[in-house]
Amino acid sequence: MTGLLDHALAHWATTTPDAEAVRFAARSFSYAELNIAAEAVSARLIREGVRPGDRVAIHAAKSFDTIASVFGVLRAGGVYVPVDPAAPKARIKTILRDCGVRIVLADPRRAAALDGMTFVPVVAMASALAEEYEADPVPRTSTDLAYILYTSGSTGTPKGICHTHRSGLAYARMSAKLCGLRRSDRVSHHTPLHFDMSIFDIFATIEAGATIIVISEMHTKMPASLSQLVEAEAVTVWYSVPFAMAQLVSHGALDKRDLSSLRVVMFAGEVMQPRVLRDFATHAPEAELLNAYGPTETNHCLTARIDHASLDGVTALPIGLPDEGIEMRVAHDGELLIKGDQIMAGYWNELTRTRDAFDGRYYKTGDIVTRRVDGQVMLVGRDDRQVKLRGFRVELDEVERVLSSLPGIEEVAVVTDKSGETLNAYYAGHPSPSELLGHAAAHLPSYMVPAEAIQREALHRTSTGKLDRRRIVEFGDDRSAA
Amino acid sequence: MTDLQLKCDLSPLRAYVQDTLLAGRTVADTDELLLSGMLDSLAVMSLVSFVEQTYALKVPFEDVVIENFESLEATGRYVDSRGADA
Incomplete structure (x- = not known):
């Protein structure tokens, strides 16, 4: 396999074409089907005039189509820009303009909501998947941009975090290895596309030739339905924000579910309360518990393996040790600095901001940490969440x-x-x-x-x-x- | 207005969803409320507690599932089914 994020899909589509790539709404999609759908999207985009390096927004609720679109944009040499499916119109407009989006791929509901935004063409995702035109392969390299994720930042102005095929793939391979992903795994896709955790869900899973279990937006709002889905789909690897797990614990009717299929339970994005994790873990006593840490700029880059027995009576969990390929440094004021192949290329169109984010080749996370005597890193807080009283x-x-x-x-x-x-x-x-x-x-x-x-x-x-x-x-x- | 043949009165629920949760947007009784962009998880919880108060019933966690709250009609059917237990 080579250095592009979508090559694993082509590889598995050839070697194991009938293996399940995606499950969505109780439907199964094979690697061959996903590959064909991605080709169709790519051909449609090329026919619409998308050139290598062009930004293509994806504005849709998670589904099989969004995954096919992600791969389709990459195949066409484009850069995918996922837009929060629930974002207000003004914010969508800001993002589309900021990175000069060439085309928007949207589901029917989002396409209707974009009506009147005439500065950018909107293509119905379903029609792109049905494209019959065939395009020649586009020459690409691993240093090409692959995706831009917009985050609010502490100031509220969105900033576009740019990742290349190289940084995305470095993360996908590292995390697939970290979780020991194999072809038989069924990996939850809980977080929306515009959130960096989706990079694991999609690319680590496909890298391993495993199955993505797409969790619909509806399921994320209904914990009792969500726990039903985890059981019915026999999810083996779970990855979400701690809040989703807290909701499952408090409202998911877990006593009535069998979650024994879970082999790995990973969480990131916020601080996990040990009490919540302990309650969750009683329903998945065999699962390995992984506390993942990392801003969107670096991808998840530190991991703590949490011992079930250690959860009683502690108030904070460690964020662990640097993952493979990551070098860390702690600045004199306690700020955590990170270096490695999986770090972003920079902020879209913001040279100064990009320069300020780094100290040499180290990315400055803004998170304050300490080290325990056993070397495990503990998160103390954000430098902007520190106040003087x-x-x-x-x-x-x-x-x-x-x-x-x-x-x-x-x-x-x-x-x-x-x-x-x-x-x-x-x-x-x-x-x-x-x-x-x-x-x-x-x-x-x-x-x-x-x-x-x-x-x-x-x-x-x-x-x-x-x-x-x-x-x-x-x-x-x-x-x-x- | 569709003929739902529900036993419970949907009008307070319809008014609450349209006026409070959707800021005045009109929805049909069969419209999918839970699809992203309509109701977020906070609104779902508000919807459930409104149902509890208005129809005087306790909704256990295991009943807060998609099929019971995906539309006004589904919610009405759920309320009817709970009325039958009482």
């Missing part, structure tokens, strides 16, 4: 960790109010505000105890399942907003 430096993540260790707390966000001088805790769960504050007072120095605890039915989440602290603060004064 009454002269003390406070890690908001640390306060959250302590609050969420109280049994019955489902989720919690600790934020400063608009003045920046008072801590407030927003949470969902059955303990009363005074119980939560009492727990905080018993475990934290007084300057770290929130002034107020505000109980909600649930907390705002971003489309990728992370706590949306900006919206939580924004709606903070409105007690009726849940």
Whole structure:
């Protein structure tokens, strides 16, 4: 196999054409079918005028078609740009303009919503998959851009994180090896395409010749249906944000499910509460538990293998050790720096920002870490999640960790109010505000105890399942907003 | 308006979904509510608690599944089925 992200698909389509590549909505798609669909999308894009290096947006709910489209764009020499299927129109417009998207591939609902955005042609994904025109292969190299993922960043302006075939493939191969992926594996595809965890779901799985189990948007909102799906599809490798697992634990009716097919349970994107993981792990006692760490810029690059027996009584999990091919350094202020082949090429169209993100060849993560005596790296917090209160430096993540260790707390966000001088805790769960504050007072120095605890039915989440602290603060004064 | 032959009254649910959850957007009783872009997971939880309050029933976690809440009609059918238990 060579150095392009889509070569594994062609390889397996030749050697094991009938093997299952994708499962979606109880339908099975073989490697041969996925390869043919990707060829069709590629031919359609070329017929529409897409040239090597052109950006092609994918704006659709996850399905077999989105996976075929991802590979189709790459085959055509294009760069795929996944757009949050739930994004408001203004944000979509910003992204499409920022990276000069040539064409949008959309599902019917998204195509209708893009109506009137006349500066870019929209092609119905289903029609691209049915394309009959055949195109000649496009010459490409591993240093070509493969995809751009937009993240909000702490300022709220989207920035486009650019990965090449080389960086994407380095990550796909490393992570496939890390999880011991083999052809018999059935890997969950839970996160949306615009979130970096999908790179594992799609490319590590196809690299290994295994099967992608696409989890529909509907299933991600219905934990009891999701747990049904995991059982019915006999998922062997699970990968999601911790929140999805917390939802399965609290609302997934796991007592009625058999999750014994799970061989690897991996999570990333946010801090996992040991209590939640322990509850989840009781339903998958044989599964290897992997706490993955890494910003979109580096892909996941550190992993901790968590021992089931270690989960009792701890309040924080390590993020482990650097993965194969990764070199790490800890700066004097505790900031974690990462170097390796799987690191991004840069931010789209932002030379200064790209330059500022690196120290030599090391990417500066902005995450503050310490090392345990056994060498395991522990995440302390974000440098931008550190506030000064009454002269003390406070890690908001640390306060959250302590609050969420109280049994019955489902989720919690600790934020400063608009003045920046008072801590407030927003949470969902059955303990009363005074119980939560009492727990905080018993475990934290007084300057770290929130002034107020505000109980909600649930907390705002971003489309990728992370706590949306900006919206939580924004709606903070409105007690009726849940 | 379709003839659903439901025993429960869908109008409070319809009003809640359209006015509160969808900010005034009109939906047919058979429209797929859960497809991305319509209701997010926060809204799904609000929908479930509205059903509990309005129809005076407790919805156990294992009932919060796609087939019970995928549309107004499906939700109505679910409420009817729960009414039959009582």
